[in-house]
Amino acid sequence: MTSTVPNAVEHTDEQQPPITMFGPDFPYAYDDFLAHPAGLGQIPATEHGTEVAVIGGGLSGIVAAYELMKMGLKPVVYEADRIGGRLRTVGFDGCDPSLTAEMGAMRFPPSSTALQHYIDLVGLQTRPFPNPLAEATPSTVVDLKGESHYAETLADLPQVYRDVADAWARCLEEGADFSDMNRALRERDVPRIREIWAKLVEKLDNQTFYGFLCDSEAFKSFRHREIFGQVGFGTGGWDTDFPNSILEILRVVYTEADDHHRGIVGGSQQLPLRLWEREPEKIVHWPYGTSLASLHEGGEPRPAVTRLNRTAGNHITVTDANGDIRTYRAAIFTAQSWMLLSKIACDDSLFPIDHWTAIERTHYMESSKLFVPVDRPFWLDKDEETGRDVMSMTLTDRMTRGTYLLDDGPDKPAVICLSYTWCDDSLKWLPLSANERMEVMLKSLGEIYPKVDIRKHIIGNPVTVSWENEPYFMGAFKANLPGHYRYQRRLFTHFMQDRLPEDKRGIFLAGDDISWTAGWAEGAVQTALNAVWGVMHHFGGATDPGNPGPGDVYDDIAPVELPE
Ligand code: ARG
Secondary structure (H helix, E strand, C coil): CCCCCCHHHCCCCCCCCCCCCCCCCCCCCHHHHHHCCCCCCECCHHHCCCEEEEECCEHHHHHHHHHHHHCCCEEEEECCCCCECCCCEEECCCCCCCCEEECCCCCECCCCHHHHHHHHHCCCCEEECCCCCCCCCCCEEEEECCEEEEECCHHHCCHHHHHHHHHHHHHHHHHHCHHHHHHHHHCCCHHHHHHHHHHHHHHHCCCEHHHHHHHCHHHCCHHHHHHHHHHCECCECCHHHCCCEHHHHHHHHHCCCCCCCEEECCCCCHHHHHHHHCCCCCCCCCCCCCCHHHHCHHHCCECCEEEEEEECCCEEEEEECCCCEEEECCEEECCCHHHHCCCCEECHHHCCHHHHHHHHHCCEECEEEEEEEECCCHHHCECCCCCCECCCEEEECCCCCEEEEECCCCCCCEEEEEEEEEHHHHHCCCCCCHHHHHHHHHHHHHHHCCCCCHHHHECCCCEEEEHHHCCCCCCCEECCCCCCHHHHHHHHHHHCHHHCCHHHCCEEECCHHHCCCCCCHHHHHHHHHHHHHHHHHHCCCECCCCCCCCCCCHHHHCCCCCCC
16 A cells, blocks of 8 residues: 555545546646547637747646647747756766656656646656555665664554554544545535535635644644654655645645655656657647757757846747847746746736735745665565565655665666655755765664665765755745645636736746645646646637636636635
């Protein structure tokens, strides 16, 4: 099992429809929209070839650009760093190029069905990701307060861990109608989803994750809360999220965003890279054989945006790092929205003041990772005394927090993610170089595995990242704080521009941090599709009546509004 939450969320009953990232805030079937043969909509022929700026070449920007191109528009993609954004796969100096590390996204839940559409489209394969206690994980070690426990399933851990898992299930049931929402999501019962969620948004927007636990009878024990914080649900320790809004956590557990994860074989960055090169079979206006690469000079995106102005005729004027200035009737902004406050000089008139407030208040999580290449999956060697794996996927309260063992079959070089951390745990790494980080990690792991000499297996230099230290990111993923629901709603619904004053239209926000589920690629795809609908509508286009888009059904499923 992947999840430490028992029964309700497990795929036990094959008859039940699967859980998908369908709502709860905006229960729109992006997967059906993408699968429909009528496509995503049409723009008037007079607009064919019109340029649209797409700022940011991460997954959201590339998906948006790809779909705009298919409609006959001419996306002009700007990318400050490299195509892929936080889908960033890197190699190790001097090692076989097939050995890679995922500096950003590394694991994707099957519930992200809009993302899956694009994974399938470009022909990528996925395989189970070795999360704590997951089926694909040979063994897991939970090491807290200097005490280690070896487990193949949750049942192997001491009773207190099962008590904590039960407490979480009870807490969700009592405080957040878990099984009712679970059923409604499976059945895509929109009225019920909205009814349950409206009540919870109103009740819980002011509540932190930690406060929600404390309010529950099930979590009266400090020790249980503490263990839960370290071991958590799904992928493990979530205590760095304790100060965040509980609504953020509920979205994750309801939609199984942290369960049954799979990795992309060969690296996740291939997805945006393949979309960039892909020549769609169905394309309007452009000749067959057109791709995003072929529409861009030298096959490369334009460089970083330095300036965004609203100019005469309500146009968006984009200045880039080469000093090139171009004016567009529409633009999609997909980078981390803090870039609009710092790296990019912006006109106030780009957005209404309430949207600026929402951008300013956006809260990002820090995140660091460090990977080393090793000669082989030595962790599968057996300890002579115990018969156990000599080393395991490791969750600990030491500096490393999460250690992931990534093999590609016996006797082949493999990779260890020595540490993956969030927030304060990530900031602790910030002043250290890659080698200094590795030394501290090896020391922590040495205390857990005194008999294992990890160092002798390392065949190359470590690679590391702290997303908060990346100038074009300034953080890993958004995480709303209590009281942020209104801000989040403004950002997500910004694509519905008929509601905005006329002089505030034409620039569309998209990307992970605009979505309801930041930190999951699905939200990047969903918000890209909203922006594509917004641009199509802006140019006087429409969807096929058989395949209404997110903006067409907006009024029926709009996110709950809290009084201002
Ligand atoms: N999906 C990301 C992962 O699998 C983490 C996103 C976490 N988001 C959060 N608010 N903590 O590691």
